[in-house]
Amino acid sequence: MNQSSSKNSPFRGAGGSAIVIGAGIVGLATARALAIRGYKVTIFDRNEKAIGASIRNFGMIWPIGQATGPLYERAMLSRSIWKEVCTEAKIWHDEVGSLHLAYSRDELEVITEYTEANRQYRDCSQLTSRQALQKSPAVNANGLKGALWSSEEMIVEPRVAIGQIAKYLAEKYDVEFYWNTAISQINYPKVTSGNSSWEADEIFVCSGADFETLYPELFKQADITKCKLQMMRLVSQPDGWRIGPALCGGLSMIHYPGFQAAPSLPALRKRYEEQYANYLEWGIHVMVSQNGGGELTIGDSHEYGLVHDPFDKGFINNLITAYLYTFANFKDWKLLQSWHGIYPKMTSGETELIIEPTPGVTIINGLGGNGMTLSFGLCEEYILKKVGG
Secondary structure (H helix, E strand, O other): OEOOOHHHOOOOOOOOEEEEEOOOHHHHHHHHHHHOOOOEEEEEOOOOOOOOHHHOOOOEEOHHHOOOOHHHHHHHHHHHHHHHHHHHHOOOEEOOOEEEEEOOHHHHHHHHHHHHHHOOOOOEEEEOHHHHHHHOOOEOOOOOOEEEEEOOOEEEOHHHHHHHHHHHHHHHHOOEEEOOOOOOEEEOOEEEEOOEEEEOOEEEEOOOOOOOOOOHHHHHHOOEEEEEEEEEEEOOOHHHOOOOOEEEOOHHHHHOHHHHHOOOHHHHHHHHHHHOHHHHHOOOOOEEEEOOOOOEEEEOOOEEOOOOOOOOOHHHHHHHHHHHHHHEOOOOOOEEEEEEEEEEEEOOOOOOEEEEEEOOEEEEEOEHHHHHHHHHHHHHHHHHHHHOO
């Protein structure tokens, strides 16, 4: 849903001022796109640091999940920005790529079709079981029939990286941060928190799942909801052991739009609906990534609604772990911690929500589970379209 209108926007170009509400990945990406074009940017966040969905994820920059075309190009643009920022700010990142593993003929067929459809657009290939085992010592060899290899996926540690990006923006671009400051009202050009107020030429609302506070009437009209996902982390693997690429089971192929290029995907989905009905009921597909300290992040599930139970469901975590055992072998499976995240999700099939409720105010939201992968690209495209440069 995109209700922006360039002819009504009062963007003033380089030298203007901007306020960004929200210090998650969307807010940081917006701030960066403005700051590199000469804007003086101020970011407000209701907490002392970002604690929402932006830090509660795999840390995957995941082009393979996007359908070939504009969204894939956006994902690759995001990836290039991530790499630039991580390199300049000395943020840990690992360009490990990904493996989707096949243990049945229909899974392998989807991989074959995907590779044939995308070989000329992406750096991907189909691997034999032997080649897949050479890519990662963590792959379960029992029954393995082959794999899809993609070199384009990159891992960051979101719990650390999001805070480091904020520090980087402050140091390099003089972005000013007001933490523990909840903006409760906007009357352009003014934003208000308690008895204090600030003004700017441009105001961006990047509030993530907290979309009821500002412009609640617009969000009530929008096709947007919230998604709760459960995740876990396993302990650091001994002796510096690394899994290499991020690993995915077959369920991930029916989760991501990128695989819709495979004509046999509906047949695979139908089989999963019978064999893994409880997994699909709770939106479970299973992946694993490894951070710089050797810990393994695993998940996840997807429950949709505006209000969610604050208590996690143990059986969901058990389902995730049981499926993970079918395609992965680790040195140490000890559970370190579990948690859930909540992110905004469009129900209409749109990939983001961009609204200009009044000239000078822009809402950017609704990226769903693609925030880490698409935010830098989306905000770069949007700000570039508005101001150039």
